Amino acid sequence: MNGFETILSVGIPLGIVLWGVAVYHQKGTWFVAGWNTMPKEEKAAYNEKAMCQLLGKCVVFCGIGAFLVLFGSFNQKDSVLCIGVGIIAVMVVLSTVIPKLNPKKYRKNSKNQ
Numbered sequence: 001m002n003g004f005e006t007i008l009s010v011g012i013p014l015g016i017v018l019w020g021v022a023v024y025h026q027k028g029t030w031f032v033a034g035w036n037t038m039p040k041e042e043k044a045a046y047n048e049k050a051m052c053q054l055l056g057k058c059v060v061f062c063g064i065g066a067f068l069v070l071f072g073s074f075n076q077k078d079s080v081l082c083i084g085v086g087i088i089a090v091m092v093v094l095s096t097v098i099p100k101l102n103p104k105k106y107r108k109n110s111k112n113q
Contacts, residue, residue, distance in 0.1 A: 001074050009070040016063030024056025050106050051099065058095040062088050 001009070022028035029035055029052060035043070068084025071077070099106040 005070075005074040009067060009074060012070065013063045013067035016066055017060050020056045020059030020061075020063055022056075023052050023059055026052045045108055047106050047108055054098060054106070055095060058091040061091045065091065 019028055023032065026049060032055065065084040065087030068080050072081030072084060
């Protein structure tokens with residue numbers, strides 16, 4: 001692994017992890033897809049703190065997965081690469097499924113949903 005590959009393997013995942021921590025603490029939500037374009041009435045239906053904490057945790061684990069993907073690809077370690085892809089896939093699925101399974105925690109008015 002040369003210097004450029006090392007910088008990519010550490011820099012990109014580190015940026016993802018830092019963004020995940022920021023979102024967990026309700027900072028950086030401006031970068032969450034769809035949140036800024038959502039009408040205020042629809043935003044009010046969500047428990048913003050719980051949603052940000054869930055998304056922040058998932059993004060942090062995606063950063064770890066991104067490190068494994070980059071490290072595995074640059075070092076020809078297919079098993080490491082596959083584990084990284086698996087972590088990312090699981091986090092994407094969990095970030096969409098968990099709010100559906102537990103609407104009382106993630107919606108303010110879950111009776112009407």
